[in-house]
Amino acid sequence: MQHYTAEDITKMVNDENVEFICLMFTDINGIIKNVEVPVSQLDKVLANKITFDGSSIDGFTRIEESDMLLHPDLSTWLIFPWGEEHGKVARLICDIYKTDGTPFEGDPRVNLKRIIKKMHGMGYTNFNIGPEPEFFLFNTDEHGNPTLHLNDDGSYFDFSPVDLGVNVRKDIVLGLEKMGFEVEASHHEVAPGQQEIDFKYQDALSAADSIETFKLVVKTIAKEHGLYATFMPKPVQGINGSGMHINMSLFNGDDNIFDDENDMLSETAKKFLSGILKHARALTAVNNPTVNSYKRLVPGYEAPTYIAWSSKNRSPLVRVPAAKGKSKRIEMRSVDPTTNPYLAIACILDAGLDGIDSNYDLMPEVKDNIYEMSEDKRREEGIVDLPSTLHNSLKALRKDEYVQQSLGKGLTNSFFAAKNAEWARYQQTVSQWERDTYMSQY
Numbered sequence: 519m520q521h522y523t524a525e526d527i528t529k530m531v532n533d534e535n536v537e538f539i540c541l542m543f544t545d546i547n548g549i550i551k552n553v554e555v556p557v558s559q560l561d562k563v564l565a566n567k568i569t570f571d572g573s574s575i576d577g578f579t580r581i582e583e584s585d586m587l588l589h590p591d592l593s594t595w596l597i598f599p600w601g602e603e604h605g606k607v608a609r610l611i612c613d614i615y616k617t618d619g620t621p622f623e624g625d626p627r628v629n630l631k632r633i634i635k636k637m638h639g640m641g642y643t644n645f646n647i648g649p650e651p652e653f654f655l656f657n658t659d660e661h662g663n664p665t666l667h668l669n670d671d672g673s674y675f676d677f678s679p680v681d682l683g684v685n686v687r688k689d690i691v692l693g694l695e696k697m698g699f700e701v702e703a704s705h706h707e708v709a710p711g712q713q714e715i716d717f718k719y720q721d722a723l724s725a726a727d728s729i730e731t732f733k734l735v736v737k738t739i740a741k742e743h744g745l746y747a748t749f750m751p752k753p754v755q756g757i758n759g760s761g762m763h764i765n766m767s768l769f770n771g772d773d774n775i776f777d778d779e780n781d782m783l784s785e786t787a788k789k790f791l792s793g794i795l796k797h798a799r800a801l802t803a804v805n806n807p808t809v810n811s812y813k814r815l816v817p818g819y820e821a822p823t824y825i826a827w828s829s830k831n832r833s834p835l836v837r838v839p840a841a842k843g844k845s846k847r848i849e850m851r852s853v854d855p856t857t858n859p860y861l862a863i864a865c866i867l868d869a870g871l872d873g874i875d876s877n878y879d880l881m882p883e884v885k886d887n888i889y890e891m892s893e894d895k896r897r898e899e900g901i902v903d904l905p906s907t908l909h910n911s912l913k914a915l916r917k918d919e920y921v922q923q924s925l926g927k928g929l930t931n932s933f934f935a936a937k938n939a940e941w942a943r944y945q946q947t948v949s950q951w952e953r954d955t956y957m958s959q960y
Contacts, residue, residue: 654711836851
């Protein structure tokens, strides 16, 4: 994380011919919002004096409390590697403040900072996150709108000419590196048109910022190639969906608290993992927040559907890779890229802290393929299902007061309001499948 001063940013604006500044923040649904200002307003930006109407943003405020302030985090300064025809465009990610000068509790980024502060109070310095976001590339029509045709028929680790996404990925990687990302790998994923780009782990807040920035870069560069990138988990039935596995580790200074040279996981890591598993059903609402998310979380497509953990097989919710030392981590495999990363990381971290604080016992490792187990065998092993629909995950969240506290009262209420409305719209929609199945039959 860079530590820029106001003077640093003023100098870069002048040296790099920056003409516009995007003041970015994220709503309850994880959608990036933006107030763009010309550099003539730079002094106001740096003095935290740019306002906006919060009542127009999903999950923010009532009309009578609409005025909000943008407080830019100067460490998030970067210049976009595109759109220079009218001068360069830079961005700053902002926290939302109320006009009385206090942080707005309904801001997902502010809430993540609250949980990180709680972590610091428990004696840990960093919660490191390494995300593995996946996405699909679709061809577009003559108007630039996405079609239902994937850009290639490639599969896992395919190479060109079968992998037609390779040039897009290269440009995305080059764009990310210009913006300061340390990209570790990029490759074609299992499904046709499906891509994955992994970047190096970062502290929790920086990782959430990077995930949001990553989505913006992917969509922008795909469009330059005449393609449409989507992070929708399951845009096409019958093939694998897109996830965003979250690799995580807890640090105190330079020491990885999860590592134990004599065991697979340290005792603290086992307690942390036990907290995640205990709250897994409620976490699903946050980690998989759309109706479509649950079309991915079905057996047969490499996505987890059961609450369990393993060091070897990939059918459980959480996997423990074999790495040691500073690379020791646990990997949560259910998360998908429609999640709001600030909410997901806050809730996962807080669930793990609850496991440490409450000293929960960790369920035994599951070494067999859960998909091949009978229902009786799963019950005997204490393995329960993840929620199968958005409706069921919301019910699980409503029963879990701890995860609600991880979100805070305002975000919890806003999340339920948004997701209950989404589920109601889905319930009222008559699909083509229903017409094909029932019209002639009845």
